Amino acid sequence: MTIKDATNMVSYSLDAIGESSRAEAEWIVALTLNIKRSQTNSNDLLTKNQEEAIFKIVKKREKGIPIQYIFSSAGFYGNEFYVNKHVLIPRPETEYLVETALADIKDTDTVLDLGTGCGCIGLTIAKQSKAKVVVTDISSRILRVAKRNAKELKVNVKFIKSDVFKNLEGYKFDKIISNPPYIADEEYEKLDMLVKNNEPKVALVGGVDGLLFYKQIINEAPKYLNDGGKVYFEIGYAQADSVCKLLEKDFCDIKVDKDLDGHDRIITAKLKER
Secondary structure, three states, rough: OHHHHHHHHHHHHHHOOOOOOEEEHHHHHHHHOOHHHHHHHOOOOHHHHHHHHHHHHHHHHHOOOOOHHOOOOEEEEEEEEEEEOOOOOOOOOHHHHHHHOOOOOOOEEEEEEEEOOHHHHHHHHHOOOOOOEEEEEOHHHHHHHHHHHHHHHOOOOEEEEEOOOOOOOOEEEEEEEOOOEEEEEHOOOOHHHHHHOOOHHHOOOOOOOOOOHHHHHHHHHHHEEEEEEEEEOOOOOOOOHHHHHHOOOOOEEEEEEEOOOEEEEEEEEEEEEE
């Protein structure tokens, strides 16, 4: 079997499970063989071990496991992040959140990434700026993933195990950034099975209306923000009005930005003068 034959075989297998994607087939072969994606059309022959390795990956994909979990790797903002079943796979939309925050962040700022997961937001900000970054999450096993990524990216951040602000008493930040769980309970039941069967529910669902964590963060954030501090959120496509209303009590300069698909995606707001 040639590399090209293997790529075609993977593509047919993806078609059979309703996940037709030539690009994904090429990535599977390229990652398995440690070659460039452009080389997946090659007529070079595979060894038996290489063929078996590709077949093993295809079997896992046929069972509905996302490619990112199979290879324990996901691309985000030009870097590769280690991921496992305990953390969400980074989404391209979240890059808008990072870009929006980076446009405001100063070298002297202290930044909090609340609910970091694999660390894609906080670690990217640490890599792209000179700000002091603190990242938190609710469990040690999640933070182990983020710490592994920090080591790979060679960035220095402070890790704190915390349920929202619970273990942050005494801390003050200039920027608080979060992509919290925002899917409503009812909406979760309608999610794509690839997501529902693989990614951690606790990182996806935000209560009956999807606003549980926004309410908690927005209510407590003023206590942890310096004067003039700002918050940055990623939101679900229909949550802009609700989150903006939550912010009105203590925040001003509330702004909603859309993603490339035209959906409301990012909300920023500044703490009112006290």
